[in-house]
Amino acid sequence: MISTPSGPKLPSSIQLLHWLFRPIPFMQQAARHYGDCFTVRLPANPPLVFFSSPEAVKDIFTSDPEKMPAGQTRAIVQPLVGQHSVLVLDGARHAQERKLLMPPFHGERMQAYSTIMADITDQTINRWPVGRAFPMQAEMQEITLNVILRTVFGIEEGAQFSHLRALLIELLSLGTNPLNLIPWFPRLLGPFTNRQRLMQLIGEVDQALYEAISQRRAAGAAGRTDILSMLIEARDEQGQPLTDIELRDELVTMLVAGHETTATSLSWTFHHLLQRPEIVDKLKAELHQVVGADPVQPQHLQKLDYLDAVIKEAQRLTPIVPVVGRYVREPVRIGGRELPAGVVATACIYLTHHHPAVWPQPERFDPDRFLVKRPSPYEFFPFGGGNRYCLGAAFALYEMKIVLARVLSRVTLHAAPGRTVRVVRRGVTFAPSEGMPVVLDRLAA
Template structure:
């Protein structure tokens, strides 16, 4: 990968008309383009013929294929076609770009089995490279073979071989065996993630990644009529993204819902729905459309993404890194810190790169940065399908501020006095039920205590059948979201409902039961009004935005679940750790007891006494320092940003890690 790519190439028109291709090639050279690239549609004209025509119409530009399928041409045909083009363009470079194409072109049109693409690509690159070097090649591979073939007239100079790649396995193979990589139809924020895999493959093979060239093909339309251009691209993308390789790639880039809709419509032979499933957001992420100024700016972003070098991190596959993160997160972070220092990059399937920072200066930069550039809501998007579109945790900008203004009043003044009394009373009842004279696990007791407090102060449900039903379902929901499988079900590509046989399906059904109870309770509160009630739900029902409108039922539901999931396990685990630390230090325990007696005397502890409990406050803070409940948070970069001296691309996720 060249460290500073600054060359612009052009793709010749598709479907290729030879006369038009010659005119475009000549004009592109006049305009100063460095290279021309030819794709193979599988339905002609032949890519090598188009490349030769472009070469004859120009004198300076490089010409390459991006790409020709490896299945529909035998090894000698690939070598002969590339060698002939290289001879025609002697004195300048011809690039042979190879790809695995799709089942439609290979199997349906070509009648060739589409099998073992990685092995086929590896064997093809190796054999064709030897043929182009003029060797007599005898090769018996698992997918291809040739006996004694030799080019009659080898090209006068070595022919670079590039590999077209989308997903991590092929990207890493390109880094391992090719001279360059061809990227296509990708959002700009996916480029660093893709190049990281190319780099990993090169390093694993003992190669210098800087020697590989990156050909990044961005579909660009300079126009004043953006809707018309979107519609034209939509017509192309619909069938294109129905092929298995591109469908998986679109999902990997963060568009799992669109990928499923495109595929379902194509399988149902509903071409209208297939095209309609390609959303404007998807088009705008994968294509560059607009004025000349807009297109120049977007292309500059693309160049920046290709130039950016992410900090080092584990070379293992994203799947392996995900498993470590799910099952051994703390040892995984500690190992990365030992190996790579206070900044390192972690990669998970179907996600942008996560760059961890542990140096205090870098963490300070992240938390003091413009929130419109480092967006917390964007980083929390995996929570969206569980918490909902209106959750404070997934919002940024003006919407975040509006929701926050509505949520803050219930947590101030006299209301906190009332909540404090509820917390004390629930804690008293809970402690009275603890066994005497025998050990017991503290964490489950803290979870139960915290849930009861949330039920009363947030949901305003204290007894009766609604309390029992809601508590039982919330307990099941929290058990799932607090399990070791929780990180897995938050990955978009694993959010597939296979009924009770899938974690996501089970979670969806529990959440549906919770929603049924919550929506009924919300309707009841609206009918009865919030007079005389001080729970959060009742106050939010009565609250109004700046324009005078009330929160919708869905907005209320989303914020109720947010308060539950954000406040339950964090509080319960914090309390459990405080008990753990204090019980290890009898001297600290005695000081705490003395402080509470001095503040409250023989009476009950009131909220007004809290300000006097300085040693207790210090104990809680020191426990949080030693055992932080949230070791990380995340911010998604809206634009290229420098953090801690590292230039990070747009789309990457900065992860300040207080634990390390």
Template sequence: MRATLPPGPRTPTLVQTIGWWSRPTAYVERLRDRYGKRFTMRLLGQPPFVVLSDPADLREVFTAPPEVLHPGEGARLLEPIVGAHSVILLDEGPHLEQRRLMLPAFHGERMQRLTGLMAELTERELDAWPVGQPVQLHGRLQALTLEIILRAVFGLDEGARLDRLRDRLTAILSFGESPVSLLPQAQRLLSGRGRFGRFERDRAAVDRELYALMDERRRDPGDRDDVLAMLLAATREDGSPMRDEEIRDELLTALVAGHETTASSLAFAFEQLARAPHVQERLAADEDGRYLEATIDEVLRLRPVLPNAEPRLVKEDVTIGGHTYPAGTILILAAALVHTDPDIYPAPHAFRPERFLDAKPGTYTWIPFGGGRRRCLGASFALLEMRLVLAAAAERFTVHAVGPPERTRRRMITITPGDGARVRLARRERAATTSADVEAALVTP
């Protein structure tokens, strides 16, 4: 197999794993510069990874038959957190069925009904942001996106259960900060011990709370717009409902896929805005939402928090871009490399929202949410959150840098600002926006 794969670094697997983990963006960019848009990496405990960043290759991968490439099997390292029934981990027929059940809950129109709740939670969070002193926004944005998911997705009302789940889920998410958490061998060997043992106890406590919540909601469903309500009402083609275990796994999937990713995207947005006063002024004066959309597109291009679209495990020998990959290989679609390719984006490391004002992002050249039949179900949810937070913040604050540009660091499968998006906020001299104003501004252009 080794002889058939594209060239790549010959350094020990431990060295490659450390580079991939500790410098997730710079390391792969260096490999691209040396080996081109197609190269092979070897990481501890993993099959060979072939990293692809040519849009033509991406198109072939996104449109390949589902039985040939398995993204679900390629993402098995997430199973301890999201569960075996997660739509992320399923392939072929089971994936399509689960996706069909979930799609109505994440439809754009359904998401718009949650705007009022999101706006209220955003207003509350922004009210607490300090001005005139350095502040790390990443942690505050994590708290906000977690609260939005607990309220809008899990359907939790304020009270003791919300507090308990917030604490337990925060602990579960912090588990992914260690590279050991992503190694299947370590997960098996250390099960029940130390940090793994605490994680397993937290996960069991979350399960108890969620199953009790489902029982209560079935007895008294009420009139609710949250995602849990939609999943409880979903039925298969034969009329059967989703099982509790499936709903639990999809709720945790929404948490993992939508909490850290959106918080980090917003943190990167503020970190970039702090160095672009002209962008801030255009955002504050934006009346039709076009510049806000272009700014979000540019943030997600320049800092895709999921630097690799769902890894695909090759199940049958497959030819992509004229190169044949044997079964057992994992194909990585490198969003971070596509988005900084100078052949696609002039001055690729410059923050220029204007590049998207008159040109929509390309299907195979802008992939922060993946693509094809595996495109992220929660994309509309994440984009709505970003519109809401950035529009409200632009009305309230100007953002100023307090240090050099931040390096990226890895947190589980995502990348985040290395210094937590450390900025200084100043109050903008205008009336603060109201929730009603924010909601009116969030209509997608």
């Protein structure tokens, strides 16, 4: 019989506490002790077999999705995103859904959104106080939420925008707390969870979304560039459109998958930049040379090589999603190790991005490494890989470039003094502690 690779010997409930509250030291200690492959055991979960060598990551991402599906490893978000979401679907239905969703997210399509993204960034910057600390994470979330509402949902500012926005903010704050999503947890921890309110809220959000979908269907999508309009027009190979429930599930999916992720990646990028003024100077020089004094335009973006390298290096050093998993349905060989059925093969983004054999001086923030080396998709994979590669990667990178270019060309920031930023867990993502406080020194028009 094939056994699972060895791993920490602690009881599964203690491993869960480590994984929730000190995930990085927990992974690092396990890697020091067991090497590039070890098994973590959490209560009520299949064993998670962690891998951090590019060879193993390649085996995971190129595996047959029928034999190693991902959807069932994400069951925890199903109450939020719904059963038709591309996140939780597997097999033929997943492949079909991706085909429908992919065209609106194509890199070239993003150009339609640059003005909206830059305007929303400017409106947010204009509110920042001078000389007083404020949390960067919340500001970035403000930007990414408004961008999704305008570009994905296609809702213009006004009463409907404000109503939906308020509902979604509450939904995201309750819905991204894993404790609220596990059905048996409220019975155990009753007062500490808000599952009942969450379920009620999902009903209210659904009503608002169905209203928006029916208005859009009635008005027609002609001349519109938002993603909802494109999805309403999309047809599968049998000529069938997406139903209202499918559209609702995908809208919530994009919100859940795309809002906080992009905001947190931006916050980490600012965090690293604020530690290294010489890198900010180099970045500003590139922006000045390529963009000049005017707002950044789509044609500038592919010329901003250093900005691209800075974002990638921040994603390498502080990836916000630490692991991606595939459920092993039948025995398989990954990175030279035999795995039994019933485990989750876990490509560990964090450990691979910090692997000293792949990345010399891995703890150093050094964007230049991306100018001299083009890493393989198994050495650097902040957006996951294979048939589950992040659908919104081009969207997120595009938005991050616009936001960083606008902020850096308009303001001078420094990290709030006396605070040490640590990695903390926010739902399933790794975020900077205390919302990453910054102070604005100067604001240009």
